[in-house]
Amino acid sequence: MSSVQPSQTGAPTSNSPEHPWPVRSVATKVSQWIDRLGSIWVEGQITQINIRPGTRTAFLVLRDASVDMSLSVTCSPALIRDSPVPLTEGSRVVMFGKLSFYTGRGTVSLRVTEIRAVGIGELLARIERLRALLAAEGLFDPRLKRPLPFLPHTVGLITGRASAAERDVLSVAGKRWPAVQFEIRNTAVQGPTATAQIVAALAELDSNPAVEVIVLARGGGSVEDLLPFSDETLCRAIAACTTPVVSAIGHEPDNPLCDHVADVRAATPTDAAKRVVPDALAEQALVAEFRARGAAALRNWVAREARSLADLRSRPVLADPLAAVERRAEEIARLREAGRRDVNRLVAGQATVVEHLVARLTTLGPAATLARGYSVVQKVVPGSDPEVLRSVEDAPPGTQLRVRVADGAVIAAVMGKDKSGEAQ
Known part of the structure; x- marks a missing residue:
């Protein structure tokens, strides 16, 4: 595929591997494009000044102060010589000019017509x-x-x-x-x-x-x-x-x-x-000071704790730990003796009460009554336990009786009745 470009005369000019443009055409077109940029203000730092005697052009290099980029500059030597502030390498300046493309060498430079030095105040x-x-x-x-x-x-x-x-x-x-x-x-x-x-x-x-x-x-x-x-x-x-x-x-x-x-x-x-x-010496001195302060603090702590232990050991409970036990042992012995006496006294009193009750029971019991000459008459009923005879009506003649006296019992039979109360 080929491209067609108009020539300077208006006639189209083809561009292809078979019809390449000559260098002069390319250089001319680049020069025309750059020439369209017009005049501009540029700020930078002068890094090189070259003024050759007898020439009408001074060559400078203007560099960006922030990045590694530079631009070739040409001007009249009078701009350098007649500057109100001496311009030297390292001076920060603002330049006004127009970019130019030199077709003979294929280089771009800035042709300046005005140079202003940036002052300290600015x-x-x-x-x-x-x-x-x-x-x-x-x-x-x-x-x-x-x-x-x-x-x-x-x-x-x-x-x-x-x-x-x-x-x-x-x-x-x-x-x-x-x-x-x-x-x-x-x-x-x-x-x-x-x-x-x-x-x-x-x-x-x-x-x-x-x-x-x-x-x-x-x-x-x-x-x-x-x-x-x-x-x-x-x-x-x-x-x-x-x-x-x-x-x-x-x-x-x-x-x-x-x-x-x-x-x-x-x-x-x-x-x-x-x-x-x-500072090594200062740090060593500081370390020595900290060690001394630490040792002093440790000694003071040990002394304080030793005093606390001495105070604790001087207390009666720690000075003679068995004294409290011995006092309690004596008190326990006294309490045990008092308890024993109270128990014995209570037992003796209760034993006396029991004896009195036994005597009373003995006096009121049937054995004592029998010992005084009385007897207990029981009717013997075959097939059942003997029954106390309470009335003459309960003992018809022939009834078998059991008579209990103080030293034993006798077996008798009813021969008759006497309601007068006299025995028959």
Whole structure:
């Protein structure tokens, strides 16, 4: 399948493997498309200035301060020489120009006609606006701050190569805790490439499971020198870290935005080393103090408990435990004797009562009556028990009788009756 495109003269031009476009046609079309973009304002940081004597064109490289992207720029050398603010490599500028495609070399550049240097006041205003934005998003919230480990085995350090900040951190940390180890990443700490290098080093150390805390250290400098540490990309990278980050940028008055996003802000690199690792001598002294306090507390506790035991042992019940038993034994013996006497007295009294009752029963019983000369006459009825004879009418003549006297009984028979009461 082939495509048909109009030519510059209006005649269609086919494009296929059999009818390819020449390079000049492609370059011309790209140039035409880019030319339609018009003029634009661009902000960035100058990383290279090349002005050749006797030429009418100055060549510059404009780089994005947050990412590793750059753009070729051309302008009149007069724009550089006549600028109210001297333009040097590292200057932040705003340029006005138009993109151009050079068909001869196939390159794109920005042809600028106006260059404005971004002053300190404008930079500070932008930092303040970014500060308000990040604060509104909650990146400065103290509740998000992660605590530092008490004794990290490995510390990540991001700093300039052979810098005073690196020497301070390493020397102070080594003196405080000689066993501490460092994972050092040397990066640019100012200039157009600083932000990208610091973000890359931060991501590398954060992904290392052995690194327990990351220190971002740099010595003092001007506002322009510390601009990378107020970059939005770096601030968001610090907030996204899972490893605690300590910011030690500049001196005490310096206050870049990364100080607010980091978990801990250190006034100086030396202060960062003191915050990250404990002082071995101080910790040993603290341990010795705790041991002494613990031993004293234990001794006081033992002495207090010994006094309590002595007080308990001095009480009568523990000083002579058998005394109470002996007193109770004597009391029990007295009570037993008293109980025995009461029982004997009760038994004796009841025995006397029984004797009296026996005597009375004996006196009232039939045996005593028989002993006085009386007898009991019973009628003997064959086939049944003898019956006491109560009337002469119950004993007709011939009735067999049993007469009981004091010393036994006799058998008699009725010979007759005498109702006068005299015996027959």
